[in-house]
Amino acid sequence: MTRSERYTGTAMALHWLVALLVIGNLVLVWTIGSLPGPMVRPAIDTHKSIGITVLGLVLLRVLWRLSHPPPPLPPAYPRRERLLAHGAHLLLYALILALPLSGWIHDSAFKDASAHPLRLFGLVPWPRIAPIMALDPVRKEAVHAFWFRVHGLLAYGLYVLLALHLLGVLKHHLLDRDPVLHRMLPRRRGPRRATVAGQER
């Protein structure tokens, strides 16, 4: 596979980092209900920190993608599959942006926000959204509840889309045996080439 048929190293790094952080954040939030009391607050804070990091990385990814168009899909792909792949990728970008944004809005309406300032990984102070913090308590509670619902619904959308994305990649890799997965993997070093009398051919 040539260089122009693969994603750039930066695009690959951002893809795998975002994938790891999003899946890690989902797993973290699923476990919160079963954690002992004193661990719940730190776990929620870590969830927020990972989510804000994802927001920053996805914005970088979008900028990178706009300035470095991805390699074209193999020409043998039927039009229907191209449309499906592009549609799913666009929706995935929308969801991984909307999820952290909705979480941030929800958290900005947290009634005890002043007692729990946002600090990324306990280190970097991070602002909440001022106009939401300034709402009166009744409206703030309504915003808090509404955006939590949105946050949860977006996560369901993400589960569906992630499953479709994985199934699509597996179909191409295992059934069609085309190089779609390798476009997003670093180039493997091939076996050493045969030599004649110690000299590489």
Ligand code: HEM
């Ligand atoms: C990668 C990005 C994110 C993903 C995939 C994600 C996913 C989720 C999911 C699936 C839930 C459970 C929803 C439910 O029970 O209905 C949740 C809860 C929550 N999320 Fe996020 N989230 C992300 C980013 C954020 C961000 C950036 C914030 C805030 C700054 C945030 C704040 C919260 C809070 C406060 C909860 C409630 C936790 C609890 O009380 O148990 N999330 N998130």
